[in-house]
């Protein structure tokens with residue numbers, strides 16, 4: 253059913269045409285988005301061991317304490333690293349604005365919030381490569397976990413002077429966590445606990461889609477053959493401007509396509525924000541997509557060694573030594589409950605499963621609702637902040 257919809261959309265999408273004018277939030281940088289709200293914002297540069305330069309965004313204090321004390325130095329506070337998903341950025345956690353997006357709620361609850369940017373998005377450069385070099389794009393979430401996260405965690409510890417921080421990831425931001433722990437288990441010592449939203453390690457359910465794109469259409473190879481070095485948002489942006497009609501989601505094939513992938517949820521679909529969120533989508537490397545494809549095709553949480561059709565070499569989830577909380581959307585079609593339960597069983601066997609449960613009471617909560625459901629503030633993020641407090645107080 254889902255797959256059929258995807259196919260239909262691919263074939264039919266080109267017949268729809270309606271231009272869309274976007275609000276300025278679509279084009280603003282993350283620091284400017286935050287600045288416009290009045291919250292304090294800092295930018296920090298991190299260089300990874302293999303030469304990528306990543307920009308982190310920090311909201312060191314909530315709006316009240318920032319105004320009252322003017323003291324933006326958050327020494328001794330509880331710090332949390334927040335990590336985005338595939339084709340995302342630090343913007344995922346601010347785009348819905350104060351009162352709704354997680355960053356602002358965490359900052360107001362007293363957290364020193366550090367927003368990660370993983371290599372590949374617009375907040376990335378490299379000491380010697382530029383974005384037109386093929387080598388720049390030779391990475392997947394393996395390198396995000398092995399190099400980017402350790403560098404960013406060390407940065408947070410260095411700037412704050414703290415011994416340990418909290419970790420929170422959405423989707424690929426959870427894959428990177430498990431990858432890091434497998435490859436760099438010493439980072440257990442630097443984290444208090446990990447909160448995983450839409451945890452993405454086992455993806456057997458995505459096998460039909462991976463098979464369609466990677467084997468039947470051979471899409472990554474075909475596009476590589478066309479000289480495209482990565483999947484660029486330009487494609488998505490021109491679709492949005494010329495093809496999609498997100499204001500009429502019931503009749504829009506782009507929405508249907510997205511819902512087929514992430515789970516259908518018209519009620520929590522924010523018509524004002526969806527085009528903005530989608531316009532802000534970031535590039536992905538082919539290897540990132542192929543690595544996820546390998547997880548889907550094999551059904552295992554494996555490294556990319558030997559390539560898409562190389563041998564299965566599972567990441568070692570037993571290396572996770574800190575408490576992990578797994579929250580899933582009950583209508584998430586991408587990271588589905590049965591696959592998450594497999595991960596939960598492994599974590600439980602190792603004695604590190606804090607909890608596994610539906611993210612919230614809304615039964616249609618899907619993969620993207622975690623960041624841009626219409627009511628993401630009240631429905632999900634406010635209770636989430638309380639839960640993070642609970643976990644922090646239990647283990648810090």
Ligand SMILES: *[C@@H]1O[C@H](CO)[C@@H](O)[C@H](O)[C@H]1NC(C)=O
Nearest residue numbers: 406407409410411412413414
């Ligand atoms: C942070 O890094 C700098 C430069 O490497 C170092 O001199 C300093 O001692 C570090 N601070 C902490 C708190 O680790």
Ligand SMILES: *[C@@H]1O[C@H](CO)[C@@H](O)[C@H](O)[C@H]1NC(C)=O
Nearest residue numbers: 466467468469470473474477
């Ligand atoms: C996909 O394309 C690559 C490169 O063009 C080619 O070597 C490979 O055989 C193709 N695979 C399939 C399944 O068609």
Ligand SMILES: *[C@@H]1O[C@H](CO)[C@@H](O)[C@H](O)[C@H]1NC(C)=O
Nearest residue numbers: 437566567568569570571572
């Ligand atoms: C995985 O990690 C655990 C604990 O860290 C270790 O005992 C085990 O030998 C590792 N397994 C593999 C296959 O490396």
